Amino acid sequence: MTDPLVARLRSALGDDAVVDDPDVLDSHRNDHAKFCTAGAPRALVRPSSTAEVVEVVRAAGELGVPIVTQGARTGLSGAANAIDGCLLLSTARMTQILEISVEDQVAVVQPGVVNAQLSRAVLEQDLFYPPDPSSWEMSTVGGNIATNAGGLCCVKYGVTSDFVRGLEVVLASGEVVRTGRRSAKGVAGYDLTRLIVGSEGTLGVVTEATLALRPAPEAALTAAATFRSIEDGIAAAAAVMASGLRPSLLEFLDQPTLRAIQDHRDMGLPEDVGSMLLAQSDRGTRAAEDVARIAEICTAHGAIEVAEASDAEESRMLLEARRLVNSALEPLGTTLIDDVAVPRSQLITLLRGIAEIGAKYDVLICCPGHVGDGNMHPTVVFDPADAAAEARALEAFGAVMQLGLRLGGTITGEHGIGTLKARWLETELGPVGLELHRRIKAAFDPGNLFNPGKVLL
Ligand SMILES: Cc1cc2nc3c(=O)[nH]c(=O)nc-3n(C[C@H](O)[C@H](O)[C@H](O)COP(=O)(O)OP(=O)(O)OC[C@H]3O[C@@H](n4cnc5c(N)ncnc54)[C@H](O)[C@@H]3O)c2cc1C
Structure with a gap:
């Protein structure tokens, strides 16, 4: 007998928009997070328009079927994972760039547009959409x-x-709300746009976004500096940020990460290198001057060597080490990627503390990160065949978050809570903050239709 939800959605959206093939459903259960459970979805639906999303939300709501909205499932917190009996709502057919306005410097897009597709499209008009996750x-x-x-x-x-x-x-009631505005300024009412941004699919389905653009940046140049210690590298990063320069990239790699990269591919990194800093300036004709100043600052902070790129190809080569992080760490074992962010003044204490946590729990923790934002990705690596090592890795993962909080930071700078960090959320928000979150969720979604069990337990 056909599932009544599937039958209703097929009649409203067409047969090919609704999938109940178990193999396809199975391949859509998970995002990229490890250690997050995923349930068995009831069906997968791919609406093409806001009106179709409304149909889907109304049908699921009336039948009491929870909805998990999915983009590309590259998430690292389990937020896009299926839950048992849910309807997966994929935005894979909502891929239109509806408008690029040079005059207003905005783009209006459907939610399934891939970031790179948008970035390339706006660049053709000499515009720039800056958010650039590595994914x-x-x-x-x-x-x-x-x-x-x-x-x-x-x-x-x-x-x-x-x-x-x-x-x-699209709200749980099936109503459509427009938040924010197209103009550069505007303060009418509560900032519902900011509330929905980062809400991990728990408050509604985003069906269209109006995005601010910038003029395209000029060509970027890169500097790469190696240091004997983690402390020297972090101190140099802090000095670059305090210098008044505005690097367009400032990344850090610690010694365990550099060793993994060197083992993965010979980049000629000497054994005694304790850390590496990668910095970029995208100020075109002034980039060379910026990079030279960054090099000077690194040298003054004890850099062993500083390489300065003189063109785009050399810049690309210098950034290669950063790009290799994921592929270099994967062969070492299972990776549990943390995402703490702290005030920059606390970075040295954070990294020392992480080394102590690694020693205490006897696990390898590699620590690459967006040092300019104080956002590090301490990555606990362990042997998945060793249950004791796995238990210690999870303890270390929690200890890193506690340390980040003690230093005035956050348990997640960019990857989100999902299910991976849901049990730690109260530690950061406190009971009053958590309760307020619950009330906001209830105001948007009283029946807990959207992504139940994610973010808020
Ligand atoms: C190799 C790699 C590198 C990465 N690098 C970065 C990085 O540099 N910075 C960073 O921040 N993250 C990074 N990530 C994590 C991930 O790519 C981001 O979290 C990304 O924003 C998820 O987008 P997605 O389309 O894959 O969403 P999904 O994983 O499909 O979904 C993520 C969350 O968004 C919700 N959602 C998706 N679409 C909608 C919608 N239309 N309406 C409402 N809710 C919706 C889902 O329900 C879920 O809660 C990386 C991941 C990988 C695998």
């Missing part, structure tokens, strides 16, 4: 909005929320 070739604008994604150039330009002017959202 930009895969992840969707809707997913970036729902996770408030960051990226490499956030250090200069800000994160996704800084570029979302307005949203169209």
